[in-house]
Amino acid sequence: MHRPTDGHATLARLSPSIWVGVAPRGDAGLNVTSFPAESTAVHWLTDGHATLPSALAESTDAAAPAPNAPFGRHLISIADLGAAGIAEVLGVAEAFAEVERRAIPKVPTLRGKVIATLFFEESTRTRLSFETAAKRLSADVISLAVATSAVKKGESLRDTVETVEAMGIDALVVRHSSSGAPTQVARWTKRARVVNAGDGWHEHPTQALVDCFTIRQVIAERTGDDPASLGVSCFEGLRILIVGDIAHSRVARSQVLAYSALGAEVTLAAPGSLLPPSLEGWPVAVAGDLDSALGRADVVSLLRLQAERGSGAYVPSLREYTAGWGLTARRLPLLADHAIVTHPGPMVRGVEIASDVADLPVTVATRQVANGVAVRMAVLFLLLGAEGAGGPRD
């Protein structure tokens, strides 16, 4: 993150030549003398009150190469991003977090765009945060209620997608119980961008981005740094322990890709029956038991047993699972003093985490939910923002 000399605005780099700037509402005449010389396009997330020097204003949208995303047309997997792409998303999300702190947390950035959420599987956090994110960017949001749609009459996924796209949708946010469904949807769409909001056991890339954002935020608070100034260096050598139903968890797969790309040391802790059949190619270690692994961990990432994918059959009983692998009150003293406990939600209190532990400050699940909006704003902006996004003259 780069700060202009007057300290009023915050700039984040989207690509070598594109920057996003956030200025306080009503801030006119920004001093941008330290503005990076190589910038050719700036998307200002003000509400139109700021004025830019004319040279920059002229170069704004017209010069913007499209797309400005660090990834391709779609976000299906964390592998689409790599370390540099993750860093860009976190940087832009930081800028949007500032927007969220405003009295009216809304910017015209995606005005005129239409974003559809297609959730073929249950969701609370992911769906609401994508919809909130889209609305804060001034996009129009439509949401397919699968239970009352023609899907129930037997319409195929392909026909559903083609029908929705025919209405001029710009982006589809897709959750599906089948691994690979968003990849298929991306093949079928002609112009709409596709975001994977969780597919079967495969991936949940925006959850891993939220988790990275939250971990960095907590570390920055402790060190007194600006999170953006930390970049992603705070992940280098960070010891992250992922605990629970790794085999059936799309969150775990995205986390492993993200954390290892950023240089963290990832360890998995799970009963053998809940580890994937092969870990070949996974850049991870495996802990034999939870008690000895907990004390070494800077971050403990808990996962829910994916009962909808039959996880119950892989553990003798919930009580035994909790005794072996749950973050119980008894295990709390085993955690390092600085440990951060994450959980993507929904938490099943009393199973993977004791209710009392879930409510302690060490557990940052609510913060993860709050950060979900800024991170998803960043993803939507990076996918759609280059196509005539609202700039300072809007």
Ligand code: ASP
């Ligand atoms: N909400 C996350 C997901 O959709 C985690 C979970 O459901 O356990 O995968």
